[in-house]
Amino acid sequence: MSETTISAPGERGETLQVLRRALAATGPLLVLLLLIGILWVLSPPFRSPTSLMLLGLEAAAIGVVAAGQTFVILTGGIDLSVEAMVSFAGVTAAILIAGTNVAGGQIAFGISDWQAVLIALTAGLSIGMFQGLIITGMNMNPLIVTLGFRSMLLGVSLVWTRGAGINIQKGPFLNFVTSTIDLFGLRVPMPFVIVLVIYFLLWIVLKHTKFGRYTYAIGGNETATRLSGINVDRVKVFIYGISGLLAAVGGILVMSRLQSGAYQNGTNMTLISVAAVVIGGTALSGGIGGIWGTLIGVFIIRVVEAGLVYMSVPSNAKEIVIGAIIVLAVALDVIRRGDVKWLRFNRLRT
Amino acid sequence: MIKSKSLKRFNQIVRRSDVLVNVDFSVLLATKTTMQTRESTRVDAAPNRADDTALLQMRGIVKTFPGVQALKAVDFDVRRGEVHALVGENGAGKSTLMKILSGVYQADAGEIIFKGEPVRFRTPRQAQDAGIVTIYQELNQVPYLSVTENIFLGSEWERGGLLDWQGMHQEARRLLAKLHLDIDPRVPVNSLGVGRQQMVEVAKALHHKADLIIMDEPTSSLSVREIDDLFAIIAELKAEGVAIIYISHHLEETFAIADRTSILRDGRRITTQPASELTVERLIQLMVGRDLAEQFPKEIAPRGKEMLRVEGLRRAGKLHDISFSAYAGEILGIAGLVGAGRTELVRAIFGADPIDSGRIYVEGKEVRIRSPRDAARHGIALLTEDRKTQGLVLLMSVRDNMTLAALGRLTRGLFTNARQEQAIADSFIENLAIKTPSQQQLVMNLSGGNQQKIVLAKWMATNPKVLIFDEPTRGIDVGAKVEIYRLMNELARRGVAILMISSELPEVLGMSDRIMVIHEGRVAGFLNRDEASQERIMELATGMAAAEIERSKLFEASVA
Incomplete structure (x- = not known):
């Protein structure tokens, strides 16, 4: 009877599993440290505090966006609209602050920056939730819905700006957002602090709330979760809402740093966010993963990019490397699942 | 010859x-x-004769999956x-x-000889x-x-x-x-x-x-x-x-x-x-390896008040005017041919499928059930026939699966209560004798019997009034089956009304206090435990007259 045979293979499986989980958890971190180490040795300019600060700043906006993407991917979905949302939120806030319409034409109102930001974030949340409503209510594929919204949001941004950036003067709120905190002589950029706070809150949500548990459960087995009496649709609507909101936060961070709301603000962020999530150990099929891995994934990508700069690789070649990383990340995901026959040794799941 | x-x-x-x-x-x-x-x-114990006509010989085939040894040195020849x-x-x-x-799995040990040559x-x-x-x-x-x-x-x-x-x-x-x-x-x-x-x-x-x-x-x-x-x-x-x-x-x-x-x-x-x-x-x-009394440890619990009443349940093409009641302490078996509408019936009661009309009462009060969530809130639980695709989140731990349905009650303010969850998981692992190395083990690594117990624990944690089992022992080995039956006894004794769909008539006869037979989406009849027999059930399930069934006992005729 299998009941009695469970202990022997089970226990061995258990220790193996703990080992594999530890590897899955620390693997990306080790890669990141390795990359930093290599860059540290090879490139003296990288060792300056400024370049570290810059790294934190570079990671901020995409970090927030990728955090939202993590939630969506954990449920087994995907949000391709995030880069458009980054642009859209930035453009919206910029227009409201500058009181500038298309091509510099002055319109009647310019409102204070915190109000503008609040409106942009609300828009991000509502548009995200609206996508969630369409996906769950009409049982549509998130890939298509969010791809459609990507186009629409980019289109709106383009129309509102006529393709040009809308420049703003920062008010007190945005000045605060772009300031730095002095920590043991290291000037830590405020956006990075914001990212850390957001990640900590999201970690609490994933680990210690019903909502977080349901997020994993839906990704693991949506049918079983629904049949356990859980309102799966409502959870998913909020998931897409969170993704929209966080993408909008990312949009504000980009816009405030550039002091300009333009439709290109979010370029490439969808791909990079998905890559960061996958590199960080979250399965594209959902149900497995976590938020901190994503942050590490973001840093891995940013360090590689920085490395290319310090190694004087022409910036045009950057795209090639990023593309390769993304394919590699997905390959990693497949290998982790043990789906590659000739790479069975690397099974982390079973 | x-x-x-x-x-x-x-x-x-x-x-x-x-x-x-x-x-x-x-x-x-x-x-x-x-x-x-x-x-x-x-x-x-007789060894396999290797005669000239042997096309295939499998010797000492061993296969182990996480948590279960599926094959223990099997010899087989054709x-x-x-x-x-x-x-x-x-x-x-x-x-x-x-x-x-056929090459889908690889054996852990043993050899295969096909057409005289060892193959792998x-x-x-x-x-x-x-x-x-x-x-x-x-x-x-x-x-x-x-x-x-x-x-x-x-x-x-x-x-x-x-x-x-x-x-x-x-x-x-x-x-x-x-x-x-x-x-x-x-x-x-x-x-x-x-x-x-x-x-x-x-x-x-x-x-x-x-x-x-x-x-x-x-x-x-x-x-x-x-x-x-x-x-x-x-x-x-x-x-x-x-x-x-x-x-x-x-x-x-x-x-x-x-x-x-x-x-x-x-x-x-x-x-x-x-x-x-x-x-x-x-x-x-030879297949079962034990006699019936041992196989179905039925205990009769005193029948209590009406827990569930269904009136005139309809769903176009599937369910036609189904009415019945289930009582506390009772196991109501639901029998019928495959496709008769048994699963559709319980899914409709559970809110997993829509209904066209009909009323459902829990403890005498009418309830509106439009989703599994409504059903769970009113104390109805469903253990689906397919554990892996509908009952469990295989990638989550034993504990997280156990508390999934009851999580709403296990939160303190905004946050889940880890200590309470641990205590609940501990008590279920002990009381249901679940064999798992720890609460943190992923359920995908457990055997079918233990997985079924975890689904049961998930619903027991919600203190259900009505527990519906759809094929409760499918794909479970004999020993674990008996344990599931004992748990059903225990739940009935505590005053839960149990509905049990099963395609295995011995199971229906062995465990039910009363049997409802479904035929083409309709209730064909009810049988009490003492009047039920395979023949009576099949008669109702097929809509056939008794004489015809007698006549069509294929096997008996053929071996006579």
Whole structure:
């Protein structure tokens, strides 16, 4: 009877599993440290505090966006609209602050920056939730819905700006957002602090709330979760809402740093966010993963990019490397699942 | 000698089966046997004779999955031109053994000798090339492709770099003609009935010049007529020297066509005997390995108040005016043929499927149920028939699965209460005797019985008033079944009303206080425990008159 045979293979499986989980958890971190180490040795300019600060700043906006993407991917979905949302939120806030319409034409109102930001974030949340409503209510594929919204949001941004950036003067709120905190002589950029706070809150949500548990459960087995009496649709609507909101936060961070709301603000962020999530150990099929891995994934990508700069690789070649990383990340995901026959040794799941 | 005798019987049955409806008679016959002798369960220790006619020999096959040893040193052999039946309960290891033979799984230990040479198939393709073709229960066909394309899938004929359509159609026609099938090979397979699709699979096996065809439950979705045809073709294949491994739950079929029968139980081969030397009673005894009283430890709990009342439940095409009540302390068995609407009924009550009309009362109060969430809130729980796809989140831990349905009550303010969750998981692991290394173990690594207990724990944590089991012991080994039955007793004693759907009539008869029989979406009748019998249930389930059932007892007639 299998009941009695469970202990022997089970226990061995258990220790193996703990080992594999530890590897899955620390693997990306080790890669990141390795990359930093290599860059540290090879490139003296990288060792300056400024370049570290810059790294934190570079990671901020995409970090927030990728955090939202993590939630969506954990449920087994995907949000391709995030880069458009980054642009859209930035453009919206910029227009409201500058009181500038298309091509510099002055319109009647310019409102204070915190109000503008609040409106942009609300828009991000509502548009995200609206996508969630369409996906769950009409049982549509998130890939298509969010791809459609990507186009629409980019289109709106383009129309509102006529393709040009809308420049703003920062008010007190945005000045605060772009300031730095002095920590043991290291000037830590405020956006990075914001990212850390957001990640900590999201970690609490994933680990210690019903909502977080349901997020994993839906990704693991949506049918079983629904049949356990859980309102799966409502959870998913909020998931897409969170993704929209966080993408909008990312949009504000980009816009405030550039002091300009333009439709290109979010370029490439969808791909990079998905890559960061996958590199960080979250399965594209959902149900497995976590938020901190994503942050590490973001840093891995940013360090590689920085490395290319310090190694004087022409910036045009950057795209090639990023593309390769993304394919590699997905390959990693497949290998982790043990789906590659000739790479069975690397099974982390079973 | 044996061959000609069984062939004669086989033909006799093929003729007789004309008058049959497609009913699972194995279960009908199962409880006729009282099975009190236990000496019969000893393992046949005689070594396999390696005779000249051996086509296939599997020796000492071992296969372990996380949490369960599926095969424990199994020996199995097949001779040329033989129909070899492989029987056993769910989870006995039949499928695993066949998957190893067909290259889907690799054995952990043991050897396979096919046509005199040791072989090791790493992919299904390798087995197929060697001459072993499997016809699966769920057909492996590309529905929109033509019959020809399906037959030639993966082995297309080409001429000058282009597909040789003419040649392939011709060959397909020849194969189909050989099977006496009047099918145009150019039509898409999904335009054919299930029976004919099955025949296309046989044609495909012929195309691959199979020496050994594995048929896994080939008749499960066939009509009587089609079963007839299939048996006739099996007889012809036999005559041409093709060997067939025949897996079926319909025991009478194995008597009809098998030369020899092997019985697996709990990952061991119990015995292999000429089919002519076996009886159904003996077969069941060998399969189950224990007698009925031991198998169903039923305790009668006092019947309490009405917990669930369903009135006039309808769903177009599925459910017609279904009304019944279930009481505290009662196990209400729900019997019926596959497709009669049993699962649809409980899914409708649970809010998983929409209903057109009908009222549901819990403890006398009418409730509106539009989603599983509503049902759970009103104290109704459903253990679905398919644990893995509908009951569990395999990638989550034992503890997280157990608290999933009750999590709403386990939160303090915004946050989940880890300590309370731990305590609940601990108590269930202990009380339900769940074998798991820890609460953190992923449920995918546990055996079927333990997984089912976890689904049960998930619902027990919500303190349900009505607990619905859909095929509660499917795919669970014998020992774990008994434990599940004991838990059902325990729950009934605590005043829960239990609804139990089961396709295994012995289980329905063994555990139910009352049995509701469903026939084509309608309640065909209720039977009390003391008046219920297999015959009465089948009568209601098929809408057949008793006399007809008597007449159609295929097996008894055939062995007499």
